[in-house]
Amino acid sequence: MLWTIFLLLNGLFVLVLIWSSRSRQKNEPPLDKGPIPWLGHALTFRKDAAKFLAKMKTKHGDIFTLRVAGKYVTVLLDPDSYDAVLYDSVCLDNSQCKNQLLKRIFSLQLPNIKPTTERRWMEQHFQGLSLSRLSISMNTNLQNLLLNDWKGCSPTEWREEGLFSFCYSLLFRAGYLTFFERRNDATAVYKEFRKFDDLLAKLARCSLKRDERRTVMSTQERLWELLSSNWSSEESESNSWQQSYRQFLQEEGVDAEMQNRALLLQLWTTQCNAGPASFWLLGFLLTHPKAMEAVKSEIRGLTLQDSSLQHAPINPLEGLSTPVFDSVLSETLRLSAAVLISREVVQDKILRMANGQEYHLRRGDRVCLFPFLSPQMDQDIHEEPQMFKYDRFLNEDKTEKKIFYKDGKRLKHYTLPWGAGGNVCVGKEFAVTAIKQFVFLVLTHLDLEMCDREAKLPPVNPSRYGFGIVQPDGDLKVRYRLKKTQHEL
Numbered sequence: 188m189l190w191t192i193f194l195l196l197n198g199l200f201v202l203v204l205i206w207s208s209r210s211r212q213k214n215e216p217p218l219d220k221g222p223i224p225w226l227g228h229a230l231t232f233r234k235d236a237a238k239f240l241a242k243m244k245t246k247h248g249d250i251f252t253l254r255v256a257g258k259y260v261t262v263l264l265d266p267d268s269y270d271a272v273l274y275d276s277v278c279l280d281n282s283q284c285k286n287q288l289l290k291r292i293f294s295l296q297l298p299n300i301k302p303t304t305e306r307r308w309m310e311q312h313f314q315g316l317s318l319s320r321l322s323i324s325m326n327t328n329l330q331n332l333l334l335n336d337w338k339g340c341s342p343t344e345w346r347e348e349g350l351f352s353f354c355y356s357l358l359f360r361a362g363y364l365t366f367f368e369r370r371n372d373a374t375a376v377y378k379e380f381r382k383f384d385d386l387l388a389k390l391a392r393c394s395l396k397r398d399e400r401r402t403v404m405s406t407q408e409r410l411w412e413l414l415s416s417n418w419s420s421e422e423s424e425s426n427s428w429q430q431s432y433r434q435f436l437q438e439e440g441v442d443a444e445m446q447n448r449a450l451l452l453q454l455w456t457t458q459c460n461a462g463p464a465s466f467w468l469l470g471f472l473l474t475h476p477k478a479m480e481a482v483k484s485e486i487r488g489l490t491l492q493d494s495s496l497q498h499a500p501i502n503p504l505e506g507l508s509t510p511v512f513d514s515v516l517s518e519t520l521r522l523s524a525a526v527l528i529s530r531e532v533v534q535d536k537i538l539r540m541a542n543g544q545e546y547h548l549r550r551g552d553r554v555c556l557f558p559f560l561s562p563q564m565d566q567d568i569h570e571e572p573q574m575f576k577y578d579r580f581l582n583e584d585k586t587e588k589k590i591f592y593k594d595g596k597r598l599k600h601y602t603l604p605w606g607a608g609g610n611v612c613v614g615k616e617f618a619v620t621a622i623k624q625f626v627f628l629v630l631t632h633l634d635l636e637m638c639d640r641e642a643k644l645p646p647v648n649p650s651r652y653g654f655g656i657v658q659p660d661g662d663l664k665v666r667y668r669l670k671k672t673q674h675e676l
């Protein structure tokens with residue numbers, strides 16, 4: 188028996204050695220296999236991707252290949268060369284990375300749905316008339332939740348809450364009511380969802396502890412149940428986004444169980460970013476009085492211009508020019524949007540960089556872009572990149588600033604919160620309008636202030652780098668009450 192174990196371990200060791208024996212070939216990016224056989228850099232990468240990749244960039248430059256849990260990942264950090272990855276659908280494939288995550292996070296398999304068919308469906312349902320309908324419904328839901336939900340306490344009394352919980356809870360519930368058209372279970376769904384979302388990064392990295400795994404499984408079950416119980420015959424008459432999505436899945440031959448799981452995926456995709464983004468935006472305004480005053484002054488101008496805004500909260504903000512707010516939003520997203528864009532190399536590829544250098548990418552490897560590091564936090568593009576500057580994306584004549592340079596060369600991608608290419612965020616317009624509706628509603632209807640005037644924004648939870656808008660480690664205590672005179676800013 189001992190002899191067999193010894194042989195097995197020996198065999199395993201030889202396999203690890205063979206696996207580790209890859210060396211850098213001519214024309215390949217610098218290779219860094221990391222300190223641990225097979226695992227390579229996995230542990231440091233998972234802990235804080237932003238810090239780790241910044242260190243690797245200093246060591247190797249704009250392109251390098253890392254070993255991460257047995258996989259070779261080429262990281263590209265030159266925004267001028269991103270298009271060579273984003274627009275290549277022949278040698279690079281998005282669906283393998285995506286399917287792996289869907290299985291791991293949502294226990295979901297949709298092998299028969301073509302990514303292009305799904306993308307087309309999404310585009311149809313987030314643009315044109317559908318988009319207007321969704322945005323109007325979102326505005327109504329936000330107003331109802333924010334202004335009518337003062338049961339049991341006087342609206343003129345201060346309420347205390349963490350700003351992150353306040354923003355996430357409101358935007359999530361309003362978004363849920365908009366897409367899933369539910370009446371009475373939004374709070375229950377939100378509570379379960381937060382438990383799931385809190386463990387999502389660990390789930391994606393397969394690093395859950397035993398009790399955390401149990402929590403994830405039970406919240407998943409509960410959410411599948413809550414989302415499926417929405418599907419009653421009475422509602423099958425309605426024309427909700429959820430119903431259309433179910434119909435789409437049915438037509439693609441997806442069974443009822445996978446349909447429920449896909450609903451949880453869509454709940455996460457549509458609701459996980461806007462709440463955290465609104466938290467950072469309001470947090471930056473509260474901690475930067477000059478920026479807050481500039482936004483309020485812009486809103487005052489709007490309410491004076493348009494008398495209808497003095498009665499109904501700005502709705503749905505279409506067609507209103509808000510350059511200051513837009514710059515604040517772009518700056519907030521520059522500092523908080525940290526998605527890791529991954530593609531599988533399905534055919535050997537020669538990657539031509541903007542500086543003319545060519546690199547060979549091997550089939551079976553993965554290639555990743557991390558726009559958060561560059562362009563967003565690149566000091567050669569953005570002066571003092573760690574600082575929040577509300578007018579960074581504003582020209583002196585109050586038009587949008589779109590011209591940025593690196594090494595004297597004008598950049599196409601100077602910030603990339605929404606991704607780009609064939610997988611650019613389809614919900615961008617909806618998300619921008621929802622965040623704007625929410626922030627304008629809060630500033631015009633609530634007195635909102637920090638409980639401690641000297642407080643600072645909490646730091647980022649480093650485990651969230653790579654998963655969209657980052658979340659704070661801790662919260663910012665605020666108090667709020669309804670304004671005595673509405674729209675008095």
Ligand code: HEM
Pocket residue numbers: 306309456457458460461464520524526527528529604605606607609610611612613614615617618655656
């Ligand atoms: C601040 C808010 C948001 C940010 C920063 C954001 C960012 C992104 C990014 C970077 C991607 C591309 C990921 C990749 O290439 O791997 C993406 C994809 C996507 N987003 Fe958003 N998103 C936001 C809100 C929303 C909302 C509100 C919706 C829906 C209502 C939405 C729907 C989608 C969908 C369906 C995709 C997948 C597109 C595809 O795979 O072709 N997003 N988002």
